[in-house]
Amino acid sequence: MRILRLFVFSFALFRLGNAAEVPLDDSNSWAFDPGEETFADNALLDLRRLNEAASGETGFIKLTPSGNDFLRGDDRRIRFWAVGTDVYRQSPEAIDRHCRFLAKMGVNLARIHSRVANAKEGANITDVNEAEVEGIFRFIKAAKENGVYVLISPYYGHHPVPKSWDLPDYTGEQPWGALFVEPRMQDAYKQWTKHLYTTVNPHTGLAIKDDPTVAFLQIHNEDSLFFWTQSRMSEAHKKILAKHFGTWLSEKYESLDTALAKWGRSARKHEHDSPADGLVGVFDVYFLTKSWTGGMSRRIKDQVEFMATFQRQFYADMGTYLREELGCQQLLNATNWRTANDSKLKALERYSYHALDFDAENEYVGSDYQHIGDKDSYRIDPGHYLVNESVLFKPLELSVNYRQEKGHPFMVTETSWKNPNRYQSEGPFLISAYQTLNGLDAVFWFSCTDPTWQMDPRRLFWKVGDSHALSKWSCSTPMLMGMFPANAIQHRLGLLEAGKPVAEDFRPLRDLWLRRQANIEDNEIYGDGRIQPELQPGWEPAFDGQINRAAFLVGPVHSRIGGSSENSKGGSVDDYLNAEKGTIRSNTDQHQWDYRQGICRVDAPASQGVTGFLAKAGGRFELSTVTIESTTDYATIQAVALDRKPLSESRRILLQLGTVSRLDGWETKDAKVPFGRGADATKIDGEQIVRTGKPPWRIANLDATITIQNPDLVKAIALTPSGYRQAEVALEPVDGGVKLTAPQDALYVIVRADPAPAAPK
Secondary structure (H helix, E strand, C coil), rough: HHHHHHEEEEEEEECCCCCCCCCCCCEEEEEEECCCCCCCCCCCCHHHHHHHCCCCCCCCCEECCCCHHHHHHHHCCCCCCCCEEEEHHHHHHHHHHHHHHHHHHHCEEEEEECCCECCCCCCCCCCCHHHHHHHHHHHHHHHHHCCCEEEEEECCCCCCEEEHCCCCCCCCCCCHHHHCCHHHHHHHHHHHHHHHHHCCCCCCCCCCHHCCCCEECCEEECCCCCCHHHHHHCCCHHHHHHHHHHHHHHHCCCHHHHHHHCCCCCCCCCCEEEEHHCCCCCHHHHCCCCCCCEEEEEEEEHHHHHHHHHHHHHHHHHHHHHHHHHHCCCEEEECCCCCCHHHHHHHHHHHCCCCCEEEEEEEEEEECEEEEEECCCEEECCCECCCCCCCCHHHHHCCCCEEEHHHHEEEEEEEECCCCCCCCCCHHHHHHHHHHHHHHEEEEEEECCCCCCCCCCEEEEEEEEEEEEEECCCCCCCHHHHHHHHHHHHCCCCCCCCCCCEEEEEEHHHHHHHHCCCCCCCCCCHHHHHCHHHHHHCCCCCCCCCCCCHHHHHHHCEEEEEEEEEEEEEECCCCCCCCCEEEEEECCCCCEEEEECCCEEEEEECEEEEECCCCCCCCCCCCCCCCCCCCCCCEEEEEEECCCCCCCCCCCEEEEEECCCCEECCCCEEEEEEEHHHHHHHEEEEEEEEECCCEEEEEEEEEEEEEECCCEEEEEEEECCCCCCEECCCEEEEECCCECCCCCCCEEEEEEEEECCCCCC
């Protein structure tokens, strides 16, 4: 019966939303036209006031006494609404407009994901890309002027190594893992960062190391000894690693002979084993994903302990270099990656990060089969396959579901509802709501591609039939960026409560060396994640102490690596998860998620709203102060108090209205989407893109009425997407409040009392 229930639920979700899309045209949508952005003072929606006059004006961002969160220089708690951005590579005028626009939309932290190294043929390994440095300097100046803090990630090994770098083992290849072991690469990294961080920025008069606008530094982006790329290290560098392993074993066991004797004859030999030369081979990461017995088990245990401590020491050494030799005053992070097998290895990866100040990971919403086609990692073409799925039916895929190490803040340094997923307006709503609940310290939307809105995602030099390829990685779109304001306000002003800790999971280091599964996993869900057994009736723990991952939707989950497991506590979700009905609520009672119907509600005194499949869920949603009625298939509707007062007393309320957006002429057809390889190959009901369309974006019409129980409200004004007055919206007095019909051509409506006082900063 349990299997039958799972099959029925999976089949229902499998079919939902995966028929060919109804094209958006004049009959069912409106053309997105934000108008010219002038940043005029008469904007009715401009969140620049939420930011400091100049970021860093009170000093460097620092840790709270607990080490779990961030403070401004004046010891005030700070919450971040964050983006990654590529605009620092554009003109000075574009950079200035961009930072002002970010502040207007509620952003107060931007991540620059860069490669400061000059990787062009002919450059020396220590050379820097001066244009990149100049763009970073200009961006910092513009960010400072708009109260936006900056995180810099200065290096990413996703580039071919030029011959002129004189790294023959990597020429023409990507230098994965080289930064951990190659002395010349490490020296070059120090030269790149020294130039970037100690050169005085001509636009601010401060070197980055002394500039509190730059709040955070990452060592690098997306590389690890525990990821699959470890096996692609050159033979020469694998031997360097073998030498380090031999030295480490000699120190642990007093001699290599003792270490080899401990392993015994049943341990496999490695081609790089040469005890006489002090070399002990490091098996490729594939071996760490498998289970072993006997001597091989002992050898792998020692290898993972070595790798974790070696990687941790690398980060510690780089942190010492940045702080003590260069004088950088920023908070530091190692990197943001995952592993070849997160169940076995992620705790080791995180352990290595704890040499520095805060943890991070990159994770996107969207299944492996959501978008499939040639070159689908960076472009969207006619002929590609698509499965439109909402995370509202798959809540364990939410990209803020993380264990958080006590004493280390946590950031998601890249996330998005990956294009071309249709169901994006839910994204900022869910991230804001559950980021606040769980106490995550920053979640960066990846990535801003345009100074303001991305009005044309086509790449005109990539023509495919009678269409063009679209760029894939932009958050500057109507249903992502357009949903920022209410959610930035909600999170940054603390309009929702942080949850009470659900569990504290302490893990001794020995568990890490043995690659034992954590009591609660926060791994990205690979493959087919539609069933999610932990949310279904009849689920039982697979082992003693296992915690249902639904805990992440109830409240924070804390961990302590190196503690005694006897100190672990909590973890029950029985009072909050109703698997029969398919609902889960937070322990603040302000979040209610119905993953059967695809609906999530937020209900707090100063912020209320709903996202999901409204019509199929009954079309009426009664919250404490706000009632939403809608016949629209899919929408996101929110009300937040701009003055922080309860909505029942607020003098100024923002209504934010989202549905779905597509380019004009976007067309798909029903298709079977190929997924998997070999024996796992299958086909999933989905769509095939026929045409990608052209500007403008079209926004699906919203059919909704909204009632607010606040008798003082007297006026409603629909705004343009840029926040300027567009038209008045009729208010109908009702018992105890007012009612309005949502305009079909607006993302925002201001509802206010009269007179409307200035909103407090």
